């Protein structure tokens with residue numbers, strides 16, 4: 001079975017980062033094709049993805065089987081890729097207990113749906129800006145609300161990750177943790193969240209992606225300051 005991940009520009013593609021991290025953290029071999037999703041080439045490159053993926057977005061995981069009919073499977077959504085990688089790795093990335101697993105999946109689904117108001121309003125790209133804006137009182141409230149949710153889970157499952165061992169719930173949150181903590185360091189009210197976030201962002205594969213991202217020209221949007 002040959003796996004090819006179509007991923008995206010390192011400082012723009014938070015969804016691709018999640019899928020990439022799940023493959024890296026489980027040591028699964030794959031080939032990577034980085035699709036440049038910066039404007040203006042984005043439109044042409046994404047049009048190429050639409051020739052084999054109905055969603056026409058990255059990430060896409062293409063699985064080619066070494067069978068006579070060379071059957072290909074196209075997995076075209078980050079959460080589906082992460083769940084597939086978890087199965088491929090003997091369920092290393094979800095808790096064994098079905099109740100805890102369901103709770104971890106709630107976090108995954110919540111993150112996938114939107115995770116409140118703040119993440120959509122703070123782009124992934126903005127995490128890499130050398131000068132950060134000051135968050136509004138509303139944004140601070142939303143960010144601290146999330147820090148409290150994570151603090152509660154770290155207390156309940158006693159860390160070091162949200163549900164004990166590293167899981168898809170932590171990996172899916174990496175881009176959100178980066179956006180939030182790069183704008184607002186967790187205060188002393190959230191000591192477990194602060195340590196968890198630092199540990200997560202310093203995992204070698206996370207760092208490898210981020211080091212590449214920091215090396216790129218930041219991608220600015222006017223909406224950041226308004």
Ligand SMILES: N[C@@H](CCC(=O)N[C@@H](CS)C(=O)NCC(=O)O)C(=O)O
Nearest residue numbers: 013014015046057058059077078079
């Ligand atoms: N729900 C999708 C979202 C994927 C997505 O929005 N990808 C962005 C890059 S991070 C993309 O390909 N954008 C291209 C476009 O919108 O034209 C997933 O989780 O995989």
